[in-house]
Amino acid sequence: MKKPEDYLAIGDAAKRSGVATSTLRFYETRGLIHSIRVSGNHRRYHRAMLRRISIIRVAQTLGFSLREIAAALDTLPDQRTPTKRDWEKLSTSWGKQLDQRITDLQNLRDKLSGCIGCGCLSLKRCTLYNSDDGAAGLGAGPRYLLGDEPWSGPGD
Amino acid sequence: MKKPEDYLAIGDAAKRSGVATSTLRFYETRGLIHSIRVSGNHRRYHRAMLRRISIIRVAQTLGFSLREIAAALDTLPDQRTPTKRDWEKLSTSWGKQLDQRITDLQNLRDKLSGCIGCGCLSLKRCTLYNSDDGAAGLGAGPRYLLGDEPWSGPGD
DNA sequence: ATAGAAGTTAAAGTTAACTTTAAGTCAAGC
DNA sequence: GCTTGACTTAAAGTTAACTTTAACTTCTAT
Numbered sequence: 001m002k003k004p005e006d007y008l009a010i011g012d013a014a015k016r017s018g019v020a021t022s023t024l025r026f027y028e029t030r031g032l033i034h035s036i037r038v039s040g041n042h043r044r045y046h047r048a049m050l051r052r053i054s055i056i057r058v059a060q061t062l063g064f065s066l067r068e069i070a071a072a073l074d075t076l077p078d079q080r081t082p083t084k085r086d087w088e089k090l091s092t093s094w095g096k097q098l099d100q101r102i103t104d105l106q107n108l109r110d111k112l113s114g115c116i117g118c119g120c121l122s123l124k125r126c127t128l129y130n131s132d133d134g135a136a137g138l139g140a141g142p143r144y145l146l147g148d149e150p151w152s153g154p155g156d
Numbered sequence: 157m158k159k160p161e162d163y164l165a166i167g168d169a170a171k172r173s174g175v176a177t178s179t180l181r182f183y184e185t186r187g188l189i190h191s192i193r194v195s196g197n198h199r200r201y202h203r204a205m206l207r208r209i210s211i212i213r214v215a216q217t218l219g220f221s222l223r224e225i226a227a228a229l230d231t232l233p234d235q236r237t238p239t240k241r242d243w244e245k246l247s248t249s250w251g252k253q254l255d256q257r258i259t260d261l262q263n264l265r266d267k268l269s270g271c272i273g274c275g276c277l278s279l280k281r282c283t284l285y286n287s288d289d290g291a292a293g294l295g296a297g298p299r300y301l302l303g304d305e306p307w308s309g310p311g312d
Numbered sequence: 313a314t315a316g317a318a319g320t321t322a323a324a325g326t327t328a329a330c331t332t333t334a335a336g337t338c339a340a341g342c
Numbered sequence: 343g344c345t346t347g348a349c350t351t352a353a354a355g356t357t358a359a360c361t362t363t364a365a366c367t368t369c370t371a372t
Contacts, residue, residue: 009348009349011348020331021349022332023330025351026329026331039339040338041337041349041351042338042349042350043350060329061264062264062268065328066329067328091272095269098261098264098268101261102262105254105257105258109251109254109255112218112251116243116244116247116251166318167317167318167319176361178361179359179361181320182361186359195368195369196320196368196369197319197320197321197367198318198368216359221358221359222359
């Protein structure tokens with residue numbers, strides 16, 4: 001069942017998946033993908049990994065972190081090529097999360113609209129200030145650092 | 157016009173704005189805010205800075221990077237409290253960018269929907285694979301590193 | 313006058329997602 | 343037999359947005 005032709009060297013896997021070899025090694029340290037070793041300690045990736053790699057990349061485009069992706073992939077079989085059903089479950093779940101992010105952004109957008117004309121940046125009760133929705137974290141950079149200190153309001 | 161009461165020590169500015177003193181110093185190195193120095197080399201922030209700091213925080217919630225925020229703030233007066241008109245211009249521009257991000261996300265969502273049932277992760281021409289829309293960069297982490305290598309397709 | 317709170321700077325640490333570099337191993341072709 | 347190309351690991355570098363630490367200095371109140 002598992003013929004040698006089913007396995008790719010890291011360089012070939014890189015070419016076929018479109019990601020750098022260093023990235024593949026990195027993904028492996030993060031448990032996102034797996035390999036077997038052959039003589040000389042060289043890695044060999046099963047062809048099924050190619051699809052796994054593709055899924056990872058798609059998920060990143062959708063805005064998920066590697067940590068989240070790893071968690072999602074843990075629900076998939078490692079060595080078996082994910083079935084249509086597997087992918088359906090994953091993508092449905094991701095779709096819901098995407099919807100949530102869109103909703104969050106729209107809420108923020110509404111709040112901003114309400115604030116555009118009013119000059120309310122001077123007000124203590126500006127909805128934008130006191131909004132604690134999950135929308136923070138959508139931008140770039142490490143959001144986990146933000147909000148460490150409780151936000152006591154602008155006081156102006 | 158500029159009375160001493162108009163100036164705050166860094167600790168007071170931190171308390172009133174809700175951000176840590178270290179953050180204020182950091183923002184200053186990035187040119188986001190400014191201060192004057194009094195005896196003993198201590199910083200003093202003009203009260204107008206409080207509003208500037210608030211704007212920075214709001215913009216971050218909206219998902220903008222400090223670099224983008226700095227650029228936007230450069231269109232504002234430094235020492236003068238931003239007027240309602242100033243804020244209107246800023247927030248309008250930010251609103252448009254928010255709209256764009258929402259649109260991008262929705263496009264992505266549509267593509268995902270189209271792919272949920274079809275099992276197309278196995279296809280070379282899956283729209284999700286070959287989507288090069290600006291939606292990448294909405295997630296966490298440094299997206300500038302992604303896409304360095306041209307994406308030659310999954311090949312599976 | 314002196315303790316303690318608050319300030320100052322420079323440098324290093326943190327997280328994510330990788331890349332780059334250094335130094336060495338292996339296999340294949342000529 | 344030897345060069346070349348592909349591989350391996352471990353460690354350090356990169357960016358963003360801060361925080362933490364170290365080593366001092368200064369202000370404030372008693």
